Amino acid sequence: MAAITTLGETPITPPASGQRGVHGRRRRRLNAFRYVVFAVFALFFILPLLAMARFSFEGAKLGTWSLSAWKQITAYQGSSGIPPLSSAVEITLELAVITCGVILVLLVPTMIWVRLRVQWLSRAIEFLCLLPLTIPSIVLVVGLGPIYNKIQHYSLSALMLFWIYVILALPYAYRALSAGLGAIDVTTISEAARSLGASWFTVMVRVIAPNMRQAILNAMLLSFSLVLGEFTIAFLLLYSNLQVELYSISRNTPNAGVIFSTSFAVLLFAFVLLLILSYAGRFRRGRG
Amino acid sequence: MAVASADQTGARPTRAGRRLSAPSWAGPLPFLAYVAIFLIWPIGIVVVDALKNPSGAWAPSNLSEFGNSLVRGYFIGSLKLCVLSSVLGAVLGAILAYAIASGDPDGPVRRIYLAVSGVLAQFGGVTLAFAFQALIGPAGLLFHASWYYNFPWGIGVIYIYFQVPLMVLVFLPAIDGVKVQWREASENLGSSTWQYWRYVGGPLLWPAFLGGLLLLFANALSAFATIQAWENQIAYIVPQQISTSLSSEVGLSNVNVADLLALGMIVMVVIVMTVYALLQRRAARWLR
Amino acid sequence: MTSSSQTTAGTVDRSAVEVRLEGLSRHYGPVVALDHLDLTLLPGELIALLGPSGCGKTTTLRLLAGLEDADTGRITVGGRDITRLPASKRDMGMVFQAYSLFPHMTVRQNVAFGLRLRRVGSAERDRHALEMLELVGLAAQADRYPHQLSGGQQQRVALARALAIEPQVLLLDEPLSALDAKVRAQLRDQIRRIQLEVGITTLFVTHDQEEALAIADRVGVMRDGRLEQLASPTEVYSRPATSFVAEFVGLSNRLEGEVRGGEVVVRGRTLPLVERDVPDGPAVALVRPEAVTMASHTAQESGPLVGTVIAVTFLGATSRVTVDLGDTTVLAQLSTSDAADLPAGSRVALTIRPDPVLVSSSSEPAVSAAGEDE
Numbered sequence: 048m049a050a051i052t053t054l055g056e057t058p059i060t061p062p063a064s065g066q067r068g069v070h071g072r073r074r075r076r077l078n079a080f081r082y083v084v085f086a087v088f089a090l091f092f093i094l095p096l097l098a099m100a101r102f103s104f105e106g107a108k109l110g111t112w113s114l115s116a117w118k119q120i121t122a123y124q125g126s127s128g129i130p131p132l133s134s135a136v137e138i139t140l141e142l143a144v145i146t147c148g149v150i151l152v153l154l155v156p157t158m159i160w161v162r163l164r165v166q167w168l169s170r171a172i173e174f175l176c177l178l179p180l181t182i183p184s185i186v187l188v189v190g191l192g193p194i195y196n197k198i199q200h201y202s203l204s205a206l207m208l209f210w211i212y213v214i215l216a217l218p219y220a221y222r223a224l225s226a227g228l229g230a231i232d233v234t235t236i237s238e239a240a241r242s243l244g245a246s247w248f249t250v251m252v253r254v255i256a257p258n259m260r261q262a263i264l265n266a267m268l269l270s271f272s273l274v275l276g277e278f279t280i281a282f283l284l285l286y287s288n289l290q291v292e293l294y295s296i297s298r299n300t301p302n303a304g305v306i307f308s309t310s311f312a313v314l315l316f317a318f319v320l321l322l323i324l325s326y327a328g329r330f331r332r333g334r335g
Numbered sequence: 336m337a338v339a340s341a342d343q344t345g346a347r348p349t350r351a352g353r354r355l356s357a358p359s360w361a362g363p364l365p366f367l368a369y370v371a372i373f374l375i376w377p378i379g380i381v382v383v384d385a386l387k388n389p390s391g392a393w394a395p396s397n398l399s400e401f402g403n404s405l406v407r408g409y410f411i412g413s414l415k416l417c418v419l420s421s422v423l424g425a426v427l428g429a430i431l432a433y434a435i436a437s438g439d440p441d442g443p444v445r446r447i448y449l450a451v452s453g454v455l456a457q458f459g460g461v462t463l464a465f466a467f468q469a470l471i472g473p474a475g476l477l478f479h480a481s482w483y484y485n486f487p488w489g490i491g492v493i494y495i496y497f498q499v500p501l502m503v504l505v506f507l508p509a510i511d512g513v514k515v516q517w518r519e520a521s522e523n524l525g526s527s528t529w530q531y532w533r534y535v536g537g538p539l540l541w542p543a544f545l546g547g548l549l550l551l552f553a554n555a556l557s558a559f560a561t562i563q564a565w566e567n568q569i570a571y572i573v574p575q576q577i578s579t580s581l582s583s584e585v586g587l588s589n590v591n592v593a594d595l596l597a598l599g600m601i602v603m604v605v606i607v608m609t610v611y612a613l614l615q616r617r618a619a620r621w622l623r
Numbered sequence: 624m625t626s627s628s629q630t631t632a633g634t635v636d637r638s639a640v641e642v643r644l645e646g647l648s649r650h651y652g653p654v655v656a657l658d659h660l661d662l663t664l665l666p667g668e669l670i671a672l673l674g675p676s677g678c679g680k681t682t683t684l685r686l687l688a689g690l691e692d693a694d695t696g697r698i699t700v701g702g703r704d705i706t707r708l709p710a711s712k713r714d715m716g717m718v719f720q721a722y723s724l725f726p727h728m729t730v731r732q733n734v735a736f737g738l739r740l741r742r743v744g745s746a747e748r749d750r751h752a753l754e755m756l757e758l759v760g761l762a763a764q765a766d767r768y769p770h771q772l773s774g775g776q777q778q779r780v781a782l783a784r785a786l787a788i789e790p791q792v793l794l795l796d797e798p799l800s801a802l803d804a805k806v807r808a809q810l811r812d813q814i815r816r817i818q819l820e821v822g823i824t825t826l827f828v829t830h831d832q833e834e835a836l837a838i839a840d841r842v843g844v845m846r847d848g849r850l851e852q853l854a855s856p857t858e859v860y861s862r863p864a865t866s867f868v869a870e871f872v873g874l875s876n877r878l879e880g881e882v883r884g885g886e887v888v889v890r891g892r893t894l895p896l897v898e899r900d901v902p903d904g905p906a907v908a909l910v911r912p913e914a915v916t917m918a919s920h921t922a923q924e925s926g927p928l929v930g931t932v933i934a935v936t937f938l939g940a941t942s943r944v945t946v947d948l949g950d951t952t953v954l955a956q957l958s959t960s961d962a963a964d965l966p967a968g969s970r971v972a973l974t975i976r977p978d979p980v981l982v983s984s985s986s987e988p989a990v991s992a993a994g995e996d997e
Contacts, residue, residue: 071692080434081434084431084434088431091495091496092455095463095496096458098466099466099469101469101476102469157365165359172363175367178374179374182374182378182601183556184559185577185597187374188577189381189581190376190377190381190384191373192380214373276460277460279460283578290460294461297465307469310461314458317458514722516721517723519690520784523689523715523785524716524736
């Protein structure tokens, strides 16, 4: 749409306020429709969040307010056999960090390398990275059973989930990184650097990667959010992470306040991450 | 900025800059190996084990189990839920996308949508189930909707929560791609609003709409966490059944049930995504 | 210009209609796009609206087409008031600047679309569509899709589509702006040929003055929502009504001089004025480069029109020579053979042909060097 507005001189959606005539009427009818649609959808999307927030502030008796559910995020002990919530939170955060780290170390260099030196592989890489989107986690878990049996010979820690979490994060990280790579003229700047004597390593590390900071940050945040919200694989492989823990608590005490407060906290956290991302983007642009 | 160590990339830092660099194909190897082990191999296991019986012998006759009424019932259950939530999600998502697209491209609505869609995309799984429980569950904030136990309607409505944003994500660019000149040319040639949509707008958007619907279908097919956390009784859809059969020995005696069901899911998803890709290509050509 | 004879394409002419715009105004918030415009298109005439971005020419066209509503004013076509009529009922054919062909339809289906809306039978539709495509020379491409055609071909299809419904008025919104220069010239002539053949009243909007001068019966130069001048191309060029027109259409030298008794004295030459009743006193004369010629190229003389050549711009048959007269710079348009004797740095004496000139009242140019309105 932006391309068209430069060709003609009149705005594409001229303000029709106060306009009599066919177009004014049409515009007003359209606006009425739009506002109704927005109102209805806003309601549908906000109400569950509000309900969750309300329950997270629920006190011992119905209708009262209390912060106990929030305090319980760290204090909740759980029934016997189920680890406390705080350790599940800890494990999940660690998992998220490890996953981001592996993506950074594995995917970023590979994508840059392929873009620079083995272009014919880029289609294959793209296919492999987008494949996890198509294959449901539930299917993956079935095939992972034997593999994780082997892994559990070496370590029983839930942190071992990171191996598969990296795969799950691939599509989102790939798209973010691919957008970042596409925005810079990789061939030209790498040729320029090479002609000045830089090694391939230098080109990737000192020339390309710094120009992809925004995309890399984007990929990290997407991967992080994904790990925070992952349930299926952890559950079916019988590990305990944040979501599995919340699920267990909800099975024992259906309306335990702590599940609402924790869920809401995670949501807020994701929101903060997104804010950081968009803020970092603006900051970057400001510096040119 | 943390960066790949020399080992990962395979390029050794040199003085000359070119001579001692690793061969081009060496770079992607770590990534490819990783993906082969944790993505390709599990898929392979699923496909192969589906054709074996529990003792490990080759049993291609397992495929006939798809004719089994129990197995068929699971797939039909999944189909019901997927068709419902994808049709609902597609139609509602298309309406919302149209409402967003027909407004000011730089206005507040667009910006809010962009900000919110990121957050909503993260909000799924068990957390979504908790939120709706807080809203319309037995102790619900709004009211107790007992119909939510009716399969597939109850859970289908909840699926809308993540289906609609996905549809908007996919369909909004398509609506943006419909050039205003087409509408104006059509009117100039004598069409009414209805005729425009029937002969021009509709046909142009139809592939994108259908594509979105298919994407939603695949998405609903894979969903596990939300329904797992929602239903009090076990739902008779494929993901739930995979879960059940993974955790117990109950099931058909001669067959690795989980693998079979997973294979069925793979086939369904691959078909759907192939058609989706073809539709997207046509839509992209017209609506670039 | 009515005609009932058969055209070469076999279509029967309809009587051309008069289009009258009276008092049209349109504003977007505080911005006035059109300020009480009055314009009459005679039957069968092609009027080109010319002007810089934002002057209101496209707004005029869109109001006529019905794609926007006017705030005030009246539009009459063939004696019928159509101001309140929606675009779909106005019986006008429009060619847009770009992208207006329906991508999901073949060329033939595109051209036949208007007929389909009018419930013309499919055999008749196809026949007529093919006829129109022959008129624009694209009958062989009838079953291709728009994305398989070049920009110029697409615009020709758009023209065929607009004419297929046999409209009363043809509207063209900068149809050549998005095309390559070579294609532009060819298509421009073709459009004019077809327009004359069909005899349809036409409004053509452009920002390219060469285009406007080449094809129009009359040119309307617009600025800030108003018509500065509406006249034949020769008149707009050689007898511009305002300094804006003089400087927007073609190039002008701004030379200081003095008005005395209905003439202006510029650098020792006396030139007649376009408008007789300009008060005596100092003024700036707008002199066309073609009026500035070489008197001699002996180096030694000095005088008000003697200077040094700074640059020579080769334009093909003619060349534009920039001469520094000491206190000002002057553009002269000479034949290339004459300009060949004038390398940069040589001294030359110029003279000005006594064509009538316009005198500008303001000291600042109305049009900046880039040709854009300030």
